[in-house]
Amino acid sequence: MHIVNQEEDEKWMRHALSLADKAEAMGEVPVGAVVVLNGNIIGEGWNSPITDHDPSAHAEIRAVRQAALHKGNYRVVDATLYVTLEPCAMCAGMIVHARIARVVFGAPDLKTGAAGSVMQLLQHNALNHQVDITSHILQQACAEKISAFFRRRRAEKKASKLKAVITDSLEK
Numbered sequence: 427m428h429i430v431n432q433e434e435d436e437k438w439m440r441h442a443l444s445l446a447d448k449a450e451a452m453g454e455v456p457v458g459a460v461v462v463l464n465g466n467i468i469g470e471g472w473n474s475p476i477t478d479h480d481p482s483a484h485a486e487i488r489a490v491r492q493a494a495l496h497k498g499n500y501r502v503v504d505a506t507l508y509v510t511l512e513p514c515a516m517c518a519g520m521i522v523h524a525r526i527a528r529v530v531f532g533a534p535d536l537k538t539g540a541a542g543s544v545m546q547l548l549q550h551n552a553l554n555h556q557v558d559i560t561s562h563i564l565q566q567a568c569a570e571k572i573s574a575f576f577r578r579r580r581a582e583k584k585a586s587k588l589k590a591v592i593t594d595s596l597e598k
């Protein structure tokens with residue numbers, strides 16, 4: 427069992443949010459993740475599948491890869507992973523393989539969340555490793571960052587479509 431300290435959780439989640447900004451700056455869906463062990467950051471990641479041409483380049487995968495390298499071990503035992511969005515099935519599988527002790531996430535993902543929203547892979551009866559979960563930490567800020575990104579992208583698409591229509595009509 428882990429002693430849950432909400433102030434501590436919010437502190438690391440704010441850091442994960444700042445990493446999500448790096449994803450956003452590259453035009454990626456803004457999700458950020460940080461791996462913490464004994465009060466120290468040992469891995470950081472942000473979403474970059476488009477930039478990297480890599481469907482596995484989710485924030486969690488990148489953060490845990492860095493943490494495992496840091497530890498010199500493919501298992502990152504006793505660590506806590508903070509991520510702004512509920513992990514998907516791929517990331518949840520990786521989290522179990524890595525033996526991460528605890529996952530803290532901000533916004534639930536009602537479409538692909540594998541930490542309880544759509545399925546529960548972090549605490550699956552058939553698996554021999556169960557991950558502690560804390561959810562809804564800075565939920566509003568985490569969710570708003572993603573929805574603002576999609577709002578802006580829709581507006582940009584609309585604007586460029588409109589521009590195309592205007593250019594087209596001017597040319598006629």
Ligand SMILES: [Zn+2]
Nearest residue numbers: 484513514517
């Ligand atoms: Zn994922």
